[in-house]
Amino acid sequence: MSGETSSSLASPAAVAVPFKPPVVRRGLSAIVINHPTFVVGLAILTVVFVLALTADILYPGDPMDMVGPPLLWPFQDMEYPLGTDSLGRDVAAGLVYGARVSLIIGFSAASIGLLIGTLVGAIGGFFGGLIDNALARLTELFQTVPTFLLVIVIVAIGEPSLPVMALAIGIASWPTIARLVRAQFRSLRQQDFVMAARSLGYSNTRIIFMEILPNALPPVVVTASVMVAGAILTETGLSFLNMGDPNLVSWGSMIGGGREMLRTAWYLTALPGIATALTVLALNLIGDGLNEIFNPRMRQR
Amino acid sequence: MTIEVRAQARQPGRSRTQTGLKTTLAALALCATALSTTAFSGTARAETATMVMATEPPTLVSLTNVATTALGVSAKVTEGLLEYDENLNPKPQLAIAWEVSPDGLTYTFKLRDGVRWHDGKPFTADDVAYSLNLLKKVHPRGRTTFANVTSIDTPDPQTVVLHLSKPAPYLLKAFAAAETPIIAKHIYENTDPASNPNGNAPIGTGPFKFKEWSRGNYIAYERNDDYWGKPDPKIDQLVVKFIPDAAARSIAFESGGVDFGYRTPVALSDLERLKKLPNLKFETKGAAYSSNVTRLEFNLDNPYFKDHKVREAVARALDRKVIVNTIHYGAAIPTSSPIAPGLKAFHDPAPSPYTYDIKAANKLLDEAGYAPKEGKTRFHVTLDYNPITTEGRRLAEYIRASLSRIGIAVDLRAQDISAFVKRIYTDRDFDFTVNGASNLFDPTVGVQRLYWSKSFVKGVPFSNSTHYSNPEVDQLLEQAAVENDPVKRKEQFRKFQEIVGRDIPDLNLVQPVFLTVHNTKVHDLVTTADGVEGNLAHVEIK
Numbered sequence: 029m030s031g032e033t034s035s036s037l038a039s040p041a042a043v044a045v046p047f048k049p050p051v052v053r054r055g056l057s058a059i060v061i062n063h064p065t066f067v068v069g070l071a072i073l074t075v076v077f078v079l080a081l082t083a084d085i086l087y088p089g090d091p092m093d094m095v096g097p098p099l100l101w102p103f104q105d106m107e108y109p110l111g112t113d114s115l116g117r118d119v120a121a122g123l124v125y126g127a128r129v130s131l132i133i134g135f136s137a138a139s140i141g142l143l144i145g146t147l148v149g150a151i152g153g154f155f156g157g158l159i160d161n162a163l164a165r166l167t168e169l170f171q172t173v174p175t176f177l178l179v180i181v182i183v184a185i186g187e188p189s190l191p192v193m194a195l196a197i198g199i200a201s202w203p204t205i206a207r208l209v210r211a212q213f214r215s216l217r218q219q220d221f222v223m224a225a226r227s228l229g230y231s232n233t234r235i236i237f238m239e240i241l242p243n244a245l246p247p248v249v250v251t252a253s254v255m256v257a258g259a260i261l262t263e264t265g266l267s268f269l270n271m272g273d274p275n276l277v278s279w280g281s282m283i284g285g286g287r288e289m290l291r292t293a294w295y296l297t298a299l300p301g302i303a304t305a306l307t308v309l310a311l312n313l314i315g316d317g318l319n320e321i322f323n324p325r326m327r328q329r
Numbered sequence: 330m331t332i333e334v335r336a337q338a339r340q341p342g343r344s345r346t347q348t349g350l351k352t353t354l355a356a357l358a359l360c361a362t363a364l365s366t367t368a369f370s371g372t373a374r375a376e377t378a379t380m381v382m383a384t385e386p387p388t389l390v391s392l393t394n395v396a397t398t399a400l401g402v403s404a405k406v407t408e409g410l411l412e413y414d415e416n417l418n419p420k421p422q423l424a425i426a427w428e429v430s431p432d433g434l435t436y437t438f439k440l441r442d443g444v445r446w447h448d449g450k451p452f453t454a455d456d457v458a459y460s461l462n463l464l465k466k467v468h469p470r471g472r473t474t475f476a477n478v479t480s481i482d483t484p485d486p487q488t489v490v491l492h493l494s495k496p497a498p499y500l501l502k503a504f505a506a507a508e509t510p511i512i513a514k515h516i517y518e519n520t521d522p523a524s525n526p527n528g529n530a531p532i533g534t535g536p537f538k539f540k541e542w543s544r545g546n547y548i549a550y551e552r553n554d555d556y557w558g559k560p561d562p563k564i565d566q567l568v569v570k571f572i573p574d575a576a577a578r579s580i581a582f583e584s585g586g587v588d589f590g591y592r593t594p595v596a597l598s599d600l601e602r603l604k605k606l607p608n609l610k611f612e613t614k615g616a617a618y619s620s621n622v623t624r625l626e627f628n629l630d631n632p633y634f635k636d637h638k639v640r641e642a643v644a645r646a647l648d649r650k651v652i653v654n655t656i657h658y659g660a661a662i663p664t665s666s667p668i669a670p671g672l673k674a675f676h677d678p679a680p681s682p683y684t685y686d687i688k689a690a691n692k693l694l695d696e697a698g699y700a701p702k703e704g705k706t707r708f709h710v711t712l713d714y715n716p717i718t719t720e721g722r723r724l725a726e727y728i729r730a731s732l733s734r735i736g737i738a739v740d741l742r743a744q745d746i747s748a749f750v751k752r753i754y755t756d757r758d759f760d761f762t763v764n765g766a767s768n769l770f771d772p773t774v775g776v777q778r779l780y781w782s783k784s785f786v787k788g789v790p791f792s793n794s795t796h797y798s799n800p801e802v803d804q805l806l807e808q809a810a811v812e813n814d815p816v817k818r819k820e821q822f823r824k825f826q827e828i829v830g831r832d833i834p835d836l837n838l839v840q841p842v843f844l845t846v847h848n849t850k851v852h853d854l855v856t857t858a859d860g861v862e863g864n865l866a867h868v869e870i871k
Contacts, residue, residue: 090730090733092726092729092730093730093733094651094655094727094730098655114598114655114723115655115656115723115726115727115730116655184745187742187744188743270716270722270743271743272743273743274722274725274726274741274742274743275729275740275741287576288575288576288596288598288599288719289596289598289599290576291576291579291599291602292598292599292601292602
């Protein structure tokens with residue numbers, strides 16, 4: 029996980045200064061020139077976002093509807109530019125609606141993971157002692173269970189629907205964030221500005237959320253973008269195994285459905301596969317880019 | 330990190346319960362493929378036939394467990410009294426002659442002389458009587474099949490006489506090896522039949538002797554040199570391999586790694602490609618002993634589906650042609666009757682009175698009082714589908730798309746098989762469901778349970794799920810169960826089919842065609858109604 033790389037950010041010098049993004053001053057062009065991969069990632073993700081948002085306009089109606097003859101190849105019939113699957117459903121419509129599912133799952137699962145992870149990490153790191161000990165053990169407990177198996181178990185107990193899947197992935201992925209936030213808090217709580225806040229009589233809650241947390245955020249944001257990618261992949265895996273929501277088109281279920289026809293109609297697995305790979309790549313590029321931008325030592329190079 | 334997640338994503342297999350295990354099994358099976366071909370190639374490789382199955386059987390004798398996989402291997406060692414031709418006419422196996430008294434109350438079987446168990450002990454009428462009595466107690470269907478059998482006599486070692494309290498017109502079709510296995514009394518006497526070690530290393534009278542069961546890999550059988558049916562068997566070795574992944578099975582067929590498989594052992598989507606290969610043959614025969622019907626079952630306690638008009642509208646919105654050609658890639662036969670076309674003696678080919686007609690369907694729903702609201706939608710229902718076949722989900726997706734055209738919004742609900750069975754048969758927490766039902770060898774055994782009001786019993790899987798109750802149908806089914814005259818019985822079943830076809834407590838859609846796939850070098854594979862489930866005595870490789 030990127031926990032290792034970002035833990036270097038935890039050095040007090042790097043983040044002791046209250047977080048002010050100095051990049052802004054250096055202009056947008058500087059970002060483009062200095063971090064081309066970041067821009068590429070952002071561009072891909074933007075395209076995916078726009079497609080997901082305009083799905084209803086591009087393809088009104090149900091993407092699961094059987095609209096054409098089955099197993100049309102891409103470009104064979106321009107009414108279905110990317111072909112149709114074995115039930116005669118439009119692959120292009122599926123990809124667009126699948127983008128929506130992937131993004132919703134990715135961001136909501138990452139948010140859930142962020143929320144739990146930040147709370148657990150912040151409380152543990154700030155208070156230390158017995159609370160920290162207990163929370164650290166809890167974190168380790170969750171970390172020892174393989175993420176994907178835990179998600180499968182939760183979805184199997186619940187129902188394979190979007191909220192349950194997002195919750196399951198969130199629950200399975202928070203330990204990374206918790207450990208990161210805890211490390212940040214442990215170093216930051218010794219800082220002068222925290223002392224100052226204490227001497228001003230601020231409450232613990234205020235110190236945690238208003239003083240320390242903003243300073244602890246940069247590495248968390250970097251990790252979060254990678255978490256979104258991980259969540260998208262996990263959802264794809266679930267749907268591939270036929271454990272996704274059967275009422276929604278997802279890239280994973282498209283790959284799973286097309287797998288049987290890998291030898292005869294490979295485009296059915298290739299197209300959603302490419303979509304997944306590109307989106308995940310974009311999020312990883314963004315994560316790397318953010319890391320470079322936030323990390324002053326890397327910026328000086 | 331991404332790679333890490335990917336790798337984890339691949340690990341758990343397809344089903345919820347057996348996740349990682351299945352993939353491991355697949356890997357092992359592939360290793361076994363390599364191992365076994367080398368291991369067995371030392372001596373005359375040409376005389377080994379290899380059968381493929383997707384999963385491993387729980388036991389090698391279908392005595393207390395009738396899992397499809399157990400039925401697939403049992404008969405190679407453990408034979409039955411009779412076998413059947415494609416029209417389910419009986420032929421001799423361990424019994425060489427049989428007679429049913431005119432009143433249908435006495436069945437007399439003359440047994441084959443000079444048959445020995447694989448351990449050398451002679452096979453006698455005592456074994457048969459013991460087996461049938463045991464089956465009545467411990468076989469999942471034995472209690473029903475042999476319900477009317479009151480006593481079994483063995484006047485001499487070569488004769489068995491069954492006495493019945495009432496006629497059982499289906500009984501003579503029940504003596505196939507996998508359905509009614511004849512086991513050795515000296516092995517099972519005073520033991521627990523379910524845990525008897527014979528289930529893992531069977532002793533029988535069959536053409537093949539059990540040799541080895543390498544768990545997760547293969548089962549090996551060797552030629553029974555003492556077989557009563559000489560010169561059969563003509564092969565030296567029979568190996569059953571397990572390959573859980575459909576794509577891997579296709580490759581095994583292509584490469585010659587396996588010689589034959591049954592119940593359509595490859596993905597339907599792959600059929601068209603495989604049919605072009607010169608080394609493979611496809612056989613539709615050998616599936617008559619167990620025809621399935623794929624059905625859409627309504628919960629008649631549901632406020633929408635208790636209305637006949639709504640059910641008729643659903644019936645008129647579904648096109649069986651699409652279900653055959655697109656959902657089943659052509660490998661299915663349309664049927665509107667619960668008695669499958671495969672059961673030729675009883676199937677009524679009359680089409681459903683409710684033909685495909687979207688306009689009429691919409692009109693019916695208007696009449697039923699479900700005018701469209703909020704756009705086009707009339708009402709919402711949830712469709713559960715039996716998860717054991719991939720076609721089940723595809724069919725559910727088709728139904729969802731079709732019913733959206735008449736304003737019925739359908740949500741699909743996915744769950745594993747145990748959750749599905751509990752939901753439908755115990756909790757009855759469903760609206761309608763895509764399900765399958767096996768006809769077995771007779772409508773009384775396979776179909777009655779689906780419509781008889783007395784088989785609406787909560788908690789009994791694959792019984793009357795719709796809660797259908799029609800006194801006329803009950804009476805017809807009860808009459809047919811004890812009707813000795815085949816002509817009258819056929820008429821009773823015809824009337825039954827007409828009534829349920831009109832009442833539509835469920836929609837019978839198609840009978841999936843079960844294909845046997847085999848290498849061209851395999852000959853005489855399918856000679857009986859149960860095909861590859863039979864004893865395979867005649868199989869030859871040349």
